[in-house]
Amino acid sequence: MTSKQAPTGDAVRPLTADEEAIVRSLPLLIYALPRAIDTDMTQEQRMSATEYLALMHLSEAPGRRLRMGGLSSACEMSLSGTTRIVHRLEKEGFIQRVRCDHDGRSWHAALTDAGFARLEEAWPSNLAAVRRHFLDHLTGLDLKTLAAALHKVAT
Template sequence: MAQKPTPPREALQPLTADEEAVVRALPSLIYALPRAIDAQMSREQRLSNTEYLSLMHLSEAPDRQLRMHELARAIEMSLSGTTRIVNRLESEGYIERVRCDTDGRSWHASLTDAGFTRLEEAWPTNLAATRRHFLDHLQGLDLKKLAAALRNVAT
């Protein structure tokens, strides 16, 4: 996608106070929210939020499996970071690696029945943490519009 050229300085519109507040709050949100959810997940479930998200994405995938690079993209981690997560979850019996049928060089991460059960056990904690640390602070906002705006920013 081509970048738009920067407009001339005289055409730039200063931020309003509300815009400035949003722009300044965003880095704190991006840093604090995952840490807060992760802390609650680790404390109550002995499962990191990234591990939880790995199990969740696999549970939603066809045949409960994804190629390693697809899982990495889904949990927004590097392939090497994803490999470490999968190693840990594999050692717990929650995930197994399965060689790809169509490409013998590729591996899939596959959710085991024990992994699905573990996901179901951890779900209430993740839901409570997500509500407490995020959604409860958005009461009164149009969440459809907010979701659409966040997707637009991300793309």
């Protein structure tokens, strides 16, 4: 829709109280949930939620490696932020940076065996935090429908 086009009748229909509650809750959720999980992970595992996500995405990738840009996209982070996380995890021996076989200018982040073991160690804390701060609050809802709706909104 261009700026000169008028919105359709549905677009200007006022929100119901339930619709408004959802619309107002989403920004709070988007901000508060990652922080709550990060706090738990940092306290229990001395690992940030972002570091956990990086290890998780690498563990699921073919050969347990991703191009830096691919890891950045998977973690929803900037390339420079991803580079900082990878550097920190590399210092701990959880990730190795390796040159791309096909393009000598590019780098991959590769999960080490120690990184996979660390991910397995941290997994119960992450799972507990996700349940405590999110899933336990959705009891009684149709999660399959909710997941499909959230995916549709996101894409």
